[in-house]
Every structure is written in C-alpha cells, then in structure tokens.
Amino acid sequence: MPSVLNPVLDLLTVRGTVTEAEQLTSRIRRVRIESAQLAGLEVEPGQQVRVLVGGLTLRTYSIWHYDPSGVVQLCVLDHPAGGPGARWGRTVAPGAEVRLRRPEGTFTLRREAAHHVFVGDETASVAFGAMLAALPGEAVVSGCIETATAADRLPLTYGDRLDWVLRGETSLTDAVRRLAPEPGGIAYVAGEAREVQAVRRVLVQEAGWDRRAVLTKPFWTPGKKGME
DSSP: OOOOSOHHHHHHOEEEEEEEEEEOSSSEEEEEEEOGGGTTOOOOTTOEEEEEETTTEEEEEEEEEEETTTEEEEEEEOOTTOOHHHHHHHHOOTTOEEEEOOOBOSOOOOTTOSOEEEEEOHHHHHHHHHHHHTSOTTOOEEEEEEESSGGGOOOOTTGGGSEEEEBTTBOHHHHHHHHOOOSSSEEEEEEEHHHHHHHHHIIIIISOOOGGGEEEEEEEBTTBOSOO
C-alpha cells in the first residue's frame, strides 16, 4: 500500500508493529514495537524515539528497553492534560501499525563515571530506567525521583538506592540538598524545564559540581507541548 505520509516524513521514519501493551504503573503504559528496520542499531541507554501519533503529530518517548533483534519498548505517561500522545499511549493495542524514527539523543549514560546521580520526575524515570539497567552491580548510584503518587513509580533497577519523593510534600531541589551528592561523578537531571534548571543550580552553585558533569534534559513545561 502506498504511503499516505508526507514524503519527507516517510523517508525519516520506519514501519513498526505494536506487539504488546500493558499497564506498568497507574499512569504509565509499556508499549512494545517490533521492526526489522530497527535491528542491529547502536542504541545508548537514555536515548529516545519519535513516534507519529494522531496522523502527522510527532511525539518523543524515551526508550525503556532496546533489543538488537529490532524491538523497542516505550513507556508512555498518561498526562492529565491529554493530547494526541497521551491518547495514543492510552489506546494503542497489539497489532497496530506505527511509524517512528530511529533512536537518537545525547542524554545518555556515561559508563565511565565514578558515581551516578539521577534526579527527575515521572517523565525522566523511563530514561533513568534504561540507564540504571545498563550499570554493573558494583556501580555507585544515588538520586531522587518525584512522582504524583507512590503508584506512579516505575520498577527500576537499583530503585532501592534512590530517594522517592511525592509531589507537594517536598521539592526536588530540597531533596537534592538533603541527598548532598559529592562532586566527582555524573548527574543526570531531567523532567520539567524549570525544575531541571533549579536542580542544576543547586548542584553547581551549592554543592560545587562542575557544570560539565551535570547532564540536563527538559522534557516538558506547563503550557508548552512538544518539548524533547
């Protein structure tokens, strides 16, 4: 069947099939996509893919797991504000055909770091999950992740080494101050744009971290759609 997509988008995307869809937390659904065109790629933990949803709308999702046989697993947050991405994640079922771009992004695990600090919210926990799963058992890991409720917490490797905080009870900046991570490692900070910058300031200006050792990724901000 000929493509009905814009020819440029058609060249940039690959075809895939949803083979599994399941609820992982109260608001996060895991979607498994298979595509021969995704086989054998070099994918770094923390990278993302862009999926065409609702016609020609691109939405970006962190990769939960990649299998070189040509399988990507995504975790889609059902955001209260809705939108085409949330609707797609809520309703997509096995057998659905999808178009997506190949994995990309530079917010990725730095394996050589002496220790790893993860700070973010639900939207960051997917990328964090991929990074944590790639670390060896002897890795030094700490961090704090904010969620709306305890039921929103993803099952993360080394999740017991992280501080889980509930939104409204404390701020991520205060949680980082309490954690007091020592400089010398790599910090991965992601989530809401203003919170990301606030946490970065705490690490650099108060805790003495080198700016180059704090990797940031603003995934969203209120009132703005399509952030990556």
